[in-house]
Amino acid sequence: MAFDTYISIDTVDGEATQAKHTKWIEIYSFSWGASNPTTVGSGTSGLSSGKVSVSSFNIMKKTETSSAKLFAACCAGQHFPKATVEMSKATGTSGEQQVFLKYVFTDVMVESVQWSGSSGGDDTPTESVSMAFAKVAITYFKQDEATGAMSSAGDASWDLTKVSK
Incomplete structure (x- = not known):
């Protein structure tokens, strides 16, 4: 299944022209995730988890309109209220792009630009x-x-500052 990925960051325009993502930033690739180290105890304690570690959201994109603003935001330590990532694929007989996975990040800071x-x-x-x-x-x-209709089939959220949902 081929899919397209876009990110919208408050006050930062990109050059995407796809109908539902105009002025978003097209993403070539991304990576991020979470890990929670576990230990196996002896006796009755069984498995126990540690503290979750959530990685930064990392993207690869072409150099375009957003590049200078993202660099400046990194240098200044600027906060963005929200960044939304949408992955879409062609659905139904029309082949219209529909979102199948969405991430909404809040209180976002650019850590690095390379x-x-x-x-x-x-x-x-x-x-x-x-x-x-x-x-x-x-x-x-x-x-x-x-x-071909899309409907929500699951969601999750995590607040890193409160270490809770």
Whole structure:
């Protein structure tokens, strides 16, 4: 299944032209996650978890309109109220793009911006951007095979500042 990924960061315009994501930033790739170390106790204690560690949200994108603003935000320690990531795929017989996974990050800061590229080619330089956040909400949308309609099929959220949902 091919899919497209876009991010919208408050006050930062990108160059995406896809109908539902105009002026968003197109993402080539991303990574992030959470881990919770566990220990196996002896006797009756069984398994116990440690403290969850949630990684930064890391993206790879082309250099474009948003690049200078993201760099400036990193240097100044600027906070953004919200960043929304949407992954969409073609659905139904029309092939219209529909969102199937959505992340909403709140209280976002750009931690790093790194550029890479090689001259002489047709490619635009790319950049890696890492963002820290205080809260995240995740929603997955499932496609109805008969109608192609998307509906929420699960969600989760976590507040890193309160270490709770």
